[in-house]
Amino acid sequence: MPFVNIKLVDGVFTSTQKHALAKAITDVMVKFEGSEAFRSVTWVLIEELHTGWHIGGERLVHRH
Numbered sequence: 001m002p003f004v005n006i007k008l009v010d011g012v013f014t015s016t017q018k019h020a021l022a023k024a025i026t027d028v029m030v031k032f033e034g035s036e037a038f039r040s041v042t043w044v045l046i047e048e049l050h051t052g053w054h055i056g057g058e059r060l061v062h063r064h
Contacts, residue, residue, distance in 0.1 A: 002029050003043045009060070010048040018046050 004025050013021070022044040029042045053060035 001041045001043060002033075002038075003045070004029070006044065006046045008046060008048050009053060010050045022046060 006021065006025070008018075025044050026039060026042045030036060030038045
């Protein structure tokens with residue numbers, strides 16, 4: 001069973017966008033494995049992280 005874990009900054013993507021992302025990742029996994037049967041066993045977990053982001057040693061301030 002393939003397990004894909006995607007981590008995003010909280011609040012950046014809508015529920016619809018996250019669903020589309022999970023579907024697209026599943027499609028890629030099926031394409032590379034070569035069998036449609038792979039779809040039913042492909043897991044995609046999208047985690048939204050709320051705090052603690054730093055890039056280049058600087059704190060990332062998320063603005064909507």
